[in-house]
Amino acid sequence: MKCLMLVISLALSSIFSFSFTDKIHTLKSGETSLILKAEKDTNSIFLADMTGKKLTFDDIKKRHAGKILVVDFWASWCGPCREIMPESTKLVEALKGKDIVFVYLSIDDNVEKWKKANEQEKLTDYTENYLILDYRSSRFLKEQKLTFIPRAMIFDKAGRLKVSQTIVDGMGQLGYFTKMADSPVK
Structure with a gap:
């Protein structure tokens, strides 16, 4: 001993x-x-897109400065994530043209399963769809206690985290997101 x-x-x-x-x-x-x-x-989140190009979540925030970011965390193996995905993508379509961007971040370990799930869920149509490369070690995700999925975080137009634990489950949230998108930057 x-x-x-x-x-x-x-x-x-x-x-x-x-x-x-x-x-x-x-x-x-x-x-x-x-x-x-x-x-x-x-303190950033490191990502890869479908082609393998690497970037950070900060890059996405900068690219969409002045817009609301709805960040949807999911995985190919997550049944509840996959179940609500069709409703989530309907919401994305309904909010096109608004100052709101939906970002899909997967915590998959297997790149091929992630790519296959993207095709099945028709997420390949969305440019803001990434694989998190460091979800187990990301300080930001640890601070936010990303311990369950499906889960979404919402960043306001100034890039500040406003909601850290929610679920984007469809058209029932259309009014909420429309109001957020139409509000001025504070």
Whole structure:
């Protein structure tokens, strides 16, 4: 038992000392901007589109500045996600032309299953459809406690997270989203 505890404590101390030593080395060499950049990067969500092109969620927010973002988290293996997807896509169609963008983010581990589910759910028609590459390690997703799907987050026109736990399940929400889209940026 003592031997096991010794091994565990040595392992933990080496992990923590490596990280700490690395940061001190960076600070000593005057590269504080690298630390700040790394911390900013870890607060983002890293994505890939259907062609494999990589980007971040921040890229999407910048591209759609001034619009509401409805971010729908799902996966090919999630029965409830797949069940509500047709209603969600009807809502997207009904809101075309409004200042609102629906972004579909999958937490799939298997790229081929994700692509197949995209075709089955007709999500290939939507440009804002991505695979999350780092959902298990994304600091933002951990802070938001993304522990269940289906789930949606809503960002206002200024890019601020307004609703962090909801479900986009269809046309019953048309009035709500229309009102949001028609409201001015605050």
